[in-house]
Amino acid sequence: MDISIILDNSSVYLEGLKNTILLVSVSLFIGLMFAVPLAILRNSDNPFYQMPVRAFIYFFRGTPLLVQMFLVYYGFGQFDFIKESFLWPLFKEAYFCALLAFTLNTCAYTTEIFRGAIKATPHGEIEAAMASGMSRALMLRRIILPSAFRRALPAYSNEIIFMLHGSSLASVITIIDITGAARIINSRYYSPYEAFLTAALLYMSLTFILVFLIKRLENRWFAHLQPQSESRPVIEAPP
């Protein structure tokens, strides 16, 4: 082991860390933004709304992220109408392609998570909202979505970790994320242990930081489910 290789090239890893964080957070954010409306559509009874969303989820959950990324990065260049359109400068960029593939992928998984969470809303809550004369939109905003977010959090936290791990694929299409940095160092010095163990350590720290943050969020959101402490003052019934 030669730690000096890593110390001398820490700027490469920093660049990689920055790119990984950027790729993961942007794709997760955009994916989440689209996932919520898609999950609502997926739960609708109208097949015209429901079927396209189902097909989207089926495709993106059934195929490897690597293949999806290749389809976007290498695949779209096959079509002349894309090459001639104003979109080509975007699709030429590896960064954009990785971001697009990641976003679509995480969006499909997240939609499925929210679909389940929305479906699991207790009937009583919906009935109570209807009895109070809420419109469908108000009911979604005030009753269904807030509780669905809570139910979805444990599964969504897994998705966040999966996306962090999945983002290492970006290195395959020339992007310098953490894995990309490790591959550069490995090929420059032929020192696989130092290069990849550093990357592994970085990913592990990121994972554990995320798990810690999510745990805190869960404690906050699930405060009402926590066992109540014994010392809570009991209000006595008046004699």
Add this chain to the structure above:
Amino acid sequence: MFNLHGYGPSILEGTILSLEVSLISLAISTLLGIAGALAKLSGSRSLKFASQLYTTIIRGIPDLVLMLLVFFGGQVFINQIASRFGYDSYIDVNPFIAGVSTIGFIFGAYMTETFRGAILAVNRGQIEAGSAYGMSRTLIFRRITLPQMVRHALPGFGNNWLVLIKTTALVSIIGLDDMVRKAGLAAGATRKPFTFYLVVAINYLIITSVSVYLLKYLERRYSVGVREI
């Protein structure tokens, strides 16, 4: 629908290789998973610690990084050992072995969690009954715990299998001729990358859909003795 320019058989070869990689890694991960679950549930503190470390580390590191570490690191490691024993020519690490062992090792950790939950779900009374009959611990495991945990393990096992199939796409990165790499080669020659990667994507969809169907059948089969509510 798809004009494959004569690359159909080559993609098919790659598909068969992908399936081989998946099935062999599944076997490895199942064995590791059972061993890990037994270690986690055993009384020994060191065994518990080792299996806990195993699952924690695997969940913290991306598959690709681990695979590259095994592939490149294993190469250096084996050659260092070989030269210490006076073997001078260069040894190449077989990407098939590197890929299969990495994927098996990674999914062994997920299987450990699945099997641990499944073993815990087996009714305590059954195990007590077994020991009341004077069965040894291995006999109890073989005759009572193992057959009954299958039902509880199947849903998680199935999920792991579906993720595992998709993870095998990574072996193309370390140079194994699976269907993704075959598609890449065909795409380079014909300049039709979209067509070939779409074919590969459809192949994966077919494999996962067939798997889901078979898993549903197995789940029904192993739940025959359970009363439905």
